[in-house]
Amino acid sequence: MTDEGDLIAGRYRLQTRVGQGGMGIVWRATDEQLGRVVAVKQMLLHPGSDEAVTEQAVQRATREARVAARLKHPHAITVYDVVRHGGKPCLVMEFLSSRSLAAVLAEQGWLPASNVALIARQISGALAAAHEHGIVHRDVKPGNILISRDNTAKIVDFGISRATGEATVTDAGAIVGTPAFLAPEVARGGDANFASDVFSLGATLFAALEGHSPFGEVDAAIVLLARVARGQIAPPKTTGPVTDVVLAMLRNDPAARPSMRQVHEACTAIVEGRTPELPALGRPTLVLPARRPRKRVVVAGSAGVCLLATGVVIGMSLAADPTTIPEVVSPPTSATAATTVASHGCTASYRVTDAWPGGYQAEVTVAGERGRRLVGWSVTWRLPEGHTIDDLWNGVLTRTGRHVKVSGADWNAVVPAAESVAFGFVGGVADGQPVEPKLTCRTP
Incomplete structure (x- = not known):
């Protein structure tokens, strides 16, 4: 068990x-050889992981370091080293005293267009440099953008990035990323590319302007993914040059989007008070009803000084044909009934949203008891015999044997009065159908 004061690789x-x-713990540390503050990210492995799984994680961390080290930019977090500790890989990175954009939006709801333009100029510059080095980030989202006290923005976690021409550990036929910020072609099962990063940054900037992702406010991940695959964009309420650039980035057709370098030049012009120049790309088709009044909402992502991607990994194949609308299949009726447990100041409603032989997807919705505001929450249960949790999003998972605890992260620990927050997971089941556990919901 790693703890404060431990020495990693004889120097950190x-x-x-x-x-x-979901994939690691990040520490503030001191490099005792160079006398500087660094961030150390320890990769998490599932309990009981065998040697092959451990080695795959080490290969992934080494590859992440190799890819990220190729990029040197003032608005990208620098990776210094990759080492092993206790048989597990650790990444050593630049430390930035900051909050994630996801945490900022969770607190403030939205940002003024001038602030969004400044963030856009910085992050698009870093991503443009990455693209020019042949690197696709693949998981641009509010949780992977860090904002310091002096409004410096930096992009972090190239952990599932791909260097052009280089194989990637994560290429296994699964969709990797956070659904609310995926490009439609990726949600349909296509490969992520430079244009996909443009769309994901556009979706992130849209969330900063509007307070929610461009695909509206949807709790169920599978429904959201189907909406993303169709490229259904919610109409924005904000107008102006920043919104025009964002909408150009959100074109359904990847070939119709501007390059990341063009985005950077346009945002630089806006920040400097000039008229941005972009190709005449038009606006995306806005097909969703106007959204509800602006409010503080949870934006999926990661907070803290240097947090890694906690995006959803959805092991399913969506139609590659953009005209084909994926079918949303409901699980058996017996599995759809929601179980609600109220205790200790909050309620937790559990339901299975999808099921297949040997596995299932479940969603838990948390709200304040009697509609009250929540500040901090956790949901605990005991895994039924033969059940596993393979991937979890929108929460922090702790497991002790078969006992499971999911707590709110700093981007969704606060739930406004009369509102709710949801987390979900993909589980495995040895035999039979998923069994609904008995939940306990607690507040501090």
């Missing part, structure tokens, strides 16, 4: 845990 002294996601 752990000081304070500053973040945790």
Whole structure:
């Protein structure tokens, strides 16, 4: 068990845990050889992982470091080193005292267009440089953009990025990324590319302007993914040059989107008070009803100084033909009934949203008891015999044997009065159908 004060690789002294996601823990540390503050990201492995799984994680971390080290840009977090500790891989990175854009939006709801333009100029510059090095990020989202106190923005976590011409550990036929910020072609099962990064950054900037993703406010991941695959964009309420650039980035056709370099030049012009120049691409088709009044909402992503991607990995194949609308298949009637448990100040409603032989997807919705505001929450249950949790999103997972605890992260621990937040997971089941567990919901 790693703890404060531990020495990693004979030189990195752990000081304070500053973040945790589904794939790793991030520490503030000191490089005792160079006398500088660094961030150390420890990869998490499932309990009981065999040697092959461990080695695959090490290969993934090494590849992440190799790809990220190729990029040197003032608005991209620098990776310094990759080492092993206790048989697990650790990434050593630049430390930035900051909050994620996801955390900022969770607190403020939305940002003024001038702030969004400044963030867009910085991040698009870093991504343009990455593209010019043949690197596709593949998971641009609010949780992977860090904002410092002086409004410096940096992109982090090239952990599922792909360097052109280089194989990737994550290429296994699954869709990787956070659904609310995926490009439609990726949601349909296509490969991520430079144009996909443009769309994902556009979706991130849309969320900063509007307070929600361009695909509207949808709790069920499978429904959201189907909407993304169809390229259904919610109409924005904001107008102006920043919105015009964002809408150009959100074109359904990847070939119709501007390049990341063009986005950077346009945003630079806006920040400097000039008229941005973009190709005459037109606007995306806005097909969703106007959204509800602006409110503070949860934007999926990661917070903290340097958090890794916690996006959903959905093991399914969506139609590659953009004219084909994926069918949303409901699980058996017996599995769809929601179970609600109220205790200790909050309620938790559990339901299975999809099921297949040997596995299922479930969603848990958390709200304040009697519609009250929540500040901090956790849901606990005991896994039925033969059940596993393979991937979880929108929460922090802790497991002790068969006992499971999911807590809110800093981007969704606060739930406004009369509102709710949902987390979900993909589970495995050895035999038979998923069994609904008995939940306990608690607040501090």
